[in-house]
Amino acid sequence: MTNFSRLEEAPVLIDMKDVDKQFGNGTVAVKDMSLTIRDGEFVSFLGPSGCGKSTALKMISGLLSVSRGAITVNGHMAGQSPDGNDIGFVFQEATLMPWATVFENVFLPLKLHGLTRRDARERVEEALAMVGLSNFAKSYPRELSGGMKMRVSIARAMVTKPKMLLMDEPFAALDEMTRANLNDQVLSLWERHGLTVIFVTHSVFESVYLSSRVVVMAARPGRVVHDIPQVTGYPRTSDYRLTPEYVESCRRVSAALEGTMDHVDINH
Amino acid sequence: MSISITETTETGPKALAAQDMVDPRILAERRDRRLRIVLPITALVAALLLWEFLVWYNEVPHYLIPAPSLIAKTLVTDWSTLMQSAAFTVKLTLLSLALAIVGGVLLGMVFALSRPVEMSLFPFAVILQVTPVVAIAPLILIYVSNTFYALLICAWIVAFFPILSNTVIGLRSADHNLRDLFTLYQATPMQRLRYLLVPSALPYFMAALKIAGGLALIGAVVAEFVAGTAGQNTGLASRILESSFRNEIPRMFAALFLVSLLGILIFLITSWLSRAVLGHWHESEIRREH
Numbered sequence: 340m341t342n343f344s345r346l347e348e349a350p351v352l353i354d355m356k357d358v359d360k361q362f363g364n365g366t367v368a369v370k371d372m373s374l375t376i377r378d379g380e381f382v383s384f385l386g387p388s389g390c391g392k393s394t395a396l397k398m399i400s401g402l403l404s405v406s407r408g409a410i411t412v413n414g415h416m417a418g419q420s421p422d423g424n425d426i427g428f429v430f431q432e433a434t435l436m437p438w439a440t441v442f443e444n445v446f447l448p449l450k451l452h453g454l455t456r457r458d459a460r461e462r463v464e465e466a467l468a469m470v471g472l473s474n475f476a477k478s479y480p481r482e483l484s485g486g487m488k489m490r491v492s493i494a495r496a497m498v499t500k501p502k503m504l505l506m507d508e509p510f511a512a513l514d515e516m517t518r519a520n521l522n523d524q525v526l527s528l529w530e531r532h533g534l535t536v537i538f539v540t541h542s543v544f545e546s547v548y549l550s551s552r553v554v555v556m557a558a559r560p561g562r563v564v565h566d567i568p569q570v571t572g573y574p575r576t577s578d579y580r581l582t583p584e585y586v587e588s589c590r591r592v593s594a595a596l597e598g599t600m601d602h603v604d605i606n607h
Numbered sequence: 608m609s610i611s612i613t614e615t616t617e618t619g620p621k622a623l624a625a626q627d628m629v630d631p632r633i634l635a636e637r638r639d640r641r642l643r644i645v646l647p648i649t650a651l652v653a654a655l656l657l658w659e660f661l662v663w664y665n666e667v668p669h670y671l672i673p674a675p676s677l678i679a680k681t682l683v684t685d686w687s688t689l690m691q692s693a694a695f696t697v698k699l700t701l702l703s704l705a706l707a708i709v710g711g712v713l714l715g716m717v718f719a720l721s722r723p724v725e726m727s728l729f730p731f732a733v734i735l736q737v738t739p740v741v742a743i744a745p746l747i748l749i750y751v752s753n754t755f756y757a758l759l760i761c762a763w764i765v766a767f768f769p770i771l772s773n774t775v776i777g778l779r780s781a782d783h784n785l786r787d788l789f790t791l792y793q794a795t796p797m798q799r800l801r802y803l804l805v806p807s808a809l810p811y812f813m814a815a816l817k818i819a820g821g822l823a824l825i826g827a828v829v830a831e832f833v834a835g836t837a838g839q840n841t842g843l844a845s846r847i848l849e850s851s852f853r854n855e856i857p858r859m860f861a862a863l864f865l866v867s868l869l870g871i872l873i874f875l876i877t878s879w880l881s882r883a884v885l886g887h888w889h890e891s892e893i894r895r896e897h
Contacts, residue, residue, distance in 0.1 A: 434784040438806045438888035451792040
């Protein structure tokens with residue numbers, strides 16, 4: 340637990356209070372969600388599809404509005420940050436502009452904030468170096484592998500030096516090896532840059548390996564059912580996957596997740 | 608004897624293949640590229656020769672089917688009138704295409720920005736599109752006293768629609784996650800248009816341009832057919848009609864040949880333009896690196 344004392348005292352960065360999200364067609368995507376995320380946490384939203392984990396992430400980023408309740412992010416209402424710089428968002432697909440080079444893609448957030456290419460060059464190159472793609476600045480997305488595209492996407496999210504990194508099932512479409520590799524890269528970015536990460540996933544192993552806290556969600560209606568702190572400290576390496584603590588954590592989180600599935604089945 | 612056979616069948620070809628791995632492929636590619644030019648030309652020349660031969664052998668009168676040599680001769684003798692007509696048709700086609708691009712893109716942008724405007728005006732665009740231009744042309748010729756403007760309107764109607772509909776689809780085709788990204792970074796509407804919507808729409812626009820280029824020519828020719836041969840300043844369609852009235856079949860073929868040639872030229876130019884604009888996103892930069 341010693342590792343987390345700093346987190347328990349850290350200021351609250353994201354505060355969700357009694358949040359509902361109902362879509363126009365009547366679907367209740369999120370119901371009564373209250374959650375506090377402190378500066379520097381690595382939180383996973385884990386759950387079956389339809390549990391509202393992506394919806395919750397989009398509401399925190401301000402891309403979706405809330406139907407009821409309130410979300411405060413870094414002291415502002417969600418989506419009303421004075422500069423759009425404190426959140427980096429990574430989508431499930433790399434979501435790169437196919438007509439632009441890797442450099443142009445990473446430059447985009449700074450360009451939208453009015454920086455010239457010359458002023459931004461150093462920061463773009465720094466972001467590319469973070470993900471090990473310095474040599475690919477002139478390449479086009481179609482020339483890169485799936486994992487490399489995802490790294491460009493992470494570099495683009497990091498280029499504004501955000502406080503928070505919101506990741507929406509970012510590695511779901513990648514192979515196991517690439518995924519493990521990128522997990523380690525995200526962890527090291529988180530540790531080096533003092534980020535707060537919210538990581539949406541449907542993989543128990545990924546959530547346990549990465550997070551300081553796993554938020555388990557259930558579907559119909561989407562809601563939080565468990566909030567499981569992960570006691571193992573950092574840095575974590577692939578050796579962690581072989582330890583009894585890891586196995587025990589996976590077992591606990593799996594049991595919590597299975598509980599949500601049973602609940603859904605009974606309701607039907 | 609047996610040893611030499613095993614050598615040639617097993618080690619020989621393999622060693623050869625390994626040594627010349629690169630060369631045969633490049634050669635094959637080059638041969639393929641040459642064939643792609645040589646074969647169609649050979650086939651065309653062969654067809655022309657066959658045509659010439661059949662006309663000569665069967666003694667087909669030139670007022671039914673003229674031989675290619677006679678058509679070529681007509682092209683030379685009637686060069687100045689035919690060129691004047693071709694220039695007229697080119698002017699009509701290019702002008703209507705340019706107006707279709709301006710109108711289609713501008714209206715497409717308005718449609719893409721506002722659903723209500725699209726819903727109210729789209730039926731008009733569809734009506735213009737589905738009504739055959741041959742059927743509207745006589746009316747336009749009545750209402751618009753200047754024949755050139757009347758023809759221009761007819762050709763424009765035909766070329767306009769693909770540009771409009773593809774521009775609308777293209778502007779709407781931007782990836783929804785990229786749209787979210789632009790929202791997240793608080794992009795202004797102008798930035799969104801310039802950096803996201805226009806590049807996303809460009810492939811659709813280039814496809815429309817290829818279609819509209821051909822259609823503008825068809826519109827120009829068809830409209831002129833409806834307008835008839837009136838006036839001294841007329842295009843290739845008028846030459847075809849005129850020749851038909853006078854039974855000058857070789858001239859008819861010569862004018863027809865020029866119309867096809869124009870169509871092919873427009874196709875080649877728009878295809879090249881499309882490759883130049885879209886290929887740049889993917890290929891041109893890579894070549895510089897090597």
